[in-house]
Amino acid sequence: MFDLQLEHSDKFDLQLQQQEVQHQNGIDSPQPIQQQQQQFLDFSTNNTSSSSDWGGNSQNPNFRNNIVSSNGEQDLNQEQKNMSAVRHSRDQIREMKKVFKHCPHPNQEEREKMSRVLGIAPIQIKFWFQNKRNQDKIMQEHRQNNLLRQENARLRIENEMRNEKLKNTICLHCKGPVSIGKMCFNQNKIRIENARLKAEIEKLSGVSRNHINAVESDYDITSSMIGELYYDGNDPFGSLLTPYFDKQKIVELAMVSMEELTRLTLAGAPLWISTNESESLNESEYIRVFPNVISPKHTGFISESSRESMIIFMNHVNLIKTLMNVNQWSAMFSDIVSKAVTIEVLSHGGLENYNGLVQVMSADFQVPSPLVRARENYFVRYCKKHQEGIWAVVDVSLDHLRPSSTTMPRSQRRPSGCLIQELPYGYSKVTWVEHVEVDHTTLLSNRFYNSLITSSLAFGAKRWVASLGRQCERLTCSIDTNVPTRDYCDNFQGRKILLNLAQRMKLCFSSIVGSSIESCWNVLTPDSHDVRVMSKTNTEPGTPSGVILNGGTSLWLPVLPKRLFDFLGNQNSRSEWNILSIGSIIKEMTHIRHGHDLGNYVSLFQVNNKNYMQNNNMLLLQDKSIDRTSSHVIFAPVDINSMNLVFNGGDPNIIALFPSGFAILPDGVQLSNGGPMLNSIGSGGCLLTISFQILVGLNPALKIENGWVEAAVNFIKNTCERIKVAMA
DNA sequence: TGAGAGACCCCCGTTACATCA
DNA sequence: GCTGATGTAACGGGGGTCTCT
Incomplete structure (x- = not known):
């Protein structure tokens, strides 16, 4: 991490450390810290042996800032002259930010190490980390507030609409308007109003019927009704x-x-x-x-x-x-x-x-x-x-x-x-x-x-x-600069690229997971078979041409949809259902939320297992999404070199995506209050569809052998069994 | 073994200055 | 050059935890 070499005078370090110890021990310094730092400055300017500095730049302002001199008024003027140099340099901040990502609370030893490398006093490093933690917290609260404000505006509008709807609702008993805390209006008045409305409905129905009759008898395209539709x-x-x-x-x-x-x-x-x-x-x-x-x-x-x-x-x-x-x-x-x-x-x-x-x-x-x-x-x-x-x-x-x-x-x-x-x-x-x-x-x-x-x-x-x-929600998050993101791509553009890739992955997954598939797919198993296996030749420009094999099936499980969703979307439980990922260490590099619910996010994982990810140049892109009626966990291996190219402005279409994953639906047997996906439902059962996809060879003319189909069927069945066992 | 003192750390709010429009 | 808004480094107070006596 700290590969930058700094020729730093041990004498200055010692003085700075003493200064910090004195400060931390509550011993009052005879001079303000900044004044003491100024003394270091004077000392520095008189000591040519200390001229080497941060990154070879002898004008490092912070370094000067840490120097102490010994006289009064003149120092104050000198101090004011050097105020422009009070801030840490970009390089120093960059290095501290790097450390902060992994360790927001460095201990004394770590601070001292940083101090030696960066040329900042340990106390300054301590202050910087404190300030950084506070800033991050404030930013986080700010984002949270924005989300809550949006949610609040939405709820307010929804509330107004509900009130409006309530005003117009007819009471089932007296056919009059309903209002909270009030009884219905005068019954005679209601009956009169009701009769008028009924008559109006009849009249409108008559218009509809007459309208249809007119259409049946008159096909004149220039009629006023059709003219309204700009038909040319x-x-x-x-x-x-x-x-x-x-x-x-x-x-x-x-x-x-x-x-x-x-x-x-x-x-x-x-x-x-x-x-x-x-x-x-x-x-x-x-x-x-x-x-x-x-x-x-x-x-x-x-x-x-x-x-x-x-x-x-x-x-x-x-x-x-x-x-x-x-x-x-x-x-x-x-x-x-x-x-x-x-x-x-x-x-x-x-x-x-x-x-x-x-x-x-x-x-x-x-x-x-x-x-x-x-x-x-x-x-x-x-x-x-x-x-x-x-x-x-x-x-x-x-x-x-x-x-x-x-x-x-x-x-x-x-x-x-x-x-x-x-x-x-x-x-x-x-x-x-x-x-x-x-x-x-x-x-x-x-x-x-x-x-x-x-x-x-x-x-x-x-x-x-x-x-x-x-x-x-997903679209809003892709254009919102305040969406919470962690690590790897902490900039707006990178986040947008990953969200777009995840969306492409979802489109591809949706196009093969159902029964309505494009004619380019060749189904290799009979209709009566539990598992559907099919193949096609990949022709997408920019991606490797070859033969793709897909296997999929559906099953019922006696668990809540949300529980299954949490299980399948958790990287720590991946080895429980995927035989290939046993023994893998899966590290989340990026986490991008794309919805209010915490279950909606895109992740980029680093997987260190050659069985699972063929080589170390592959990452795993995963999209988790949940709404009131369904949820899915979709993932695909992506090439790290291609990702780097795309992050540096390359065409995202060069990234080949062969998504696999799960779609989860409630079984719909018995619904209680609330949403069937997010809240628990009475039925307790859910329907899971599994779909796996793999590029089996780079030769487009490759013939699929029966053994492969059998292997695909066995793999899907094995995955189903593992999920059943885990959920039991 | 429990109480008290001291060291250390963190969070939070504030201050002073830098920077920028 | 002045001014106000914003960002950043430094600081102080309060409170929690740990160690030592």
């Missing part, structure tokens, strides 16, 4: 979609769905039924209020509906931009959305915003498990600005408009989406509605996951909103 009749993206008249139907369908979604987000009971902190639609009431608006339900299909609200730290403009850009949208919801594409834009909306944008899209919706079939959807997405600060984005399936010859879809989206309300300080309130009809005979294929799916925790609004909130 041209196909800027080519005619990928459907014949001309279908597009009019789609646009009209989008508009009607928007109306339905808006009403669904604002309605209360009896349309929505509240159970266990979640809301679902009252089916009979729904049919009464929205009769045959979209399309009849397929026989045998089951409705899944849910609604959830959340205040998120993202302004409405960015949120809408994210939702309307297919790449950003699938990245934002990477653990739910896969294979998303925009097929055709039917209307481009306003020039400066997305108001009126209508686009036809397709996407697979999945849970992170190879055992659950993904839901393929073909739908239209429409964005509309309702009034200043209030926007809505709606999706609705187009499957019923497809030619009858095509395969019957296994699920379809009824009007679903979100209402976005602009809030102060860059916040938005999002009310999310998910309403789908699903063929459970084909999509409920695994008994472990059935409860999760039917509880709406897999595909419901709660999961969408939790995922959105988590991702917003």
Whole structure:
């Protein structure tokens, strides 16, 4: 650490040490310390043998500062002259900072050693460390305060919204307004108001029906309704979609769905039924209020509906931009959305915003498990600005408009989406509605996951909103300069690089962990097999080409999701589940928080084990993330030389990432109050998906042998067994 | 064995000066 | 050159812990 050589006079050291001892022993010095230091200065200037100094610089100010002279007034003037030299040099501070990182409380011996090397009195080193500890503490408190202030602002807004909502809530008994601590209004007045509202609802329903009828009978594209949507009749993206008249139907369908979604987000009971902190639609009431608006339900299909609200730290403009850009949208919801594409834009909306944008899209919706079939959807997405600060984005399936010859879809989206309300300080309130009809005979294929799916925790609004909130926190942390970070990369740029790498790793993991995988993957095990093994040729530019082998499976464990998350994310317990890391010493080099919950962070580990990390030039990048509905621990080995290149301004894409890891979901059997992931739940069970990935060879033409598949299956099974034993 | 004194350390707040806009 | 804000080195007081008597 102290490799800098200093020719330092022992005489000065002795005097300084004596000075410190006297000071520490409470013996009053005949002169102030600074005056004594000035005496050292005078002594120094008269003693040529002491001219060598810090780093070969004979002008070292601190060194001069430690010198004592012996006369009075003249010294004071001299002292004032040298005040500009009171501060420690950059090199000295840098070296002390290095020590501080490992040891914020150096003992006397260590201080003396530093004193000799740095040319500062031990007492000065002691002061410096004291001040540094205080500064760090103050900074830490400052950061904590900022986080708390943000949290406070969010809670205040949420509270205001709740109060507002409460004002508008209708009492189930008397149909009147509800207020805390007050009884309902005069019943006659309430009944009159109720009748008026009912009439209004009927009227609005009539408008919807008439509207649809008008669409059925009139396909004039220049009608005032469609004109509002800026539709110009041209196909800027080519005619990928459907014949001309279908597009009019789609646009009209989008508009009607928007109306339905808006009403669904604002309605209360009896349309929505509240159970266990979640809301679902009252089916009979729904049919009464929205009769045959979209399309009849397929026989045998089951409705899944849910609604959830959340205040998120993202302004409405960015949120809408994210939702309307297919790449950003699938990245934002990477653990739910896969294979998303925009097929055709039917209307481009306003020039400066997305108001009126209508686009036809397709996407697979999945849970992170190879055992659950993904839901393929073909739908239209429409964005509309309702009034200043209030926007809505709606999706609705187009499957019923497809030619009858095509395969019957296994699920379809009824009007679903979100209402976005602009809030102060860059916040938005999002009310999310998910309403789908699903063929459970084909999509409920695994008994472990059935409860999760039917509880709406897999595909419901709660999961969408939790995922959105988590991702917003992550984005905020990546641009916040006050995020707590430890060691290795303590600068903003380095932190940003690591967070981006972790995000890339997560995207890659999400794309292979579910059942909706890209066609480039070659599945090597039969569908009936517990463990799925697949391979592909890596073609990503900048990374080593070769063959990647992936193995994955899911299992149920009788433990709380949070407990499993803590276990799998803890480097000290890694050898309990990973046979390759037994005997490893894993040291965390960097720790970057990316969320309020302490479980959300990215780490960079140094692992000294050749079995595990092939060579000493590899580090382990790990991303831990948890929200109210799911959590994951994802990790990948990264080459230390490539990392250094990237930290020095190189292209991050040169870092090859082959992520492995775990996705954890609650089993959804029985939910108590609070979030299923962060708080304990009644069921006590969770669903774990394991996915391991490895580059098996650098030859792209390599043929995968059966022995490798068997080895991969055995490795996954062994890992499962180890986790089961550890959790037992 | 417990009490008291002293040494040492740390935290916290303050002061004095340097630096910068 | 003056001024105010901010950063930094040094200092003092209070309190805790440990050792010795």
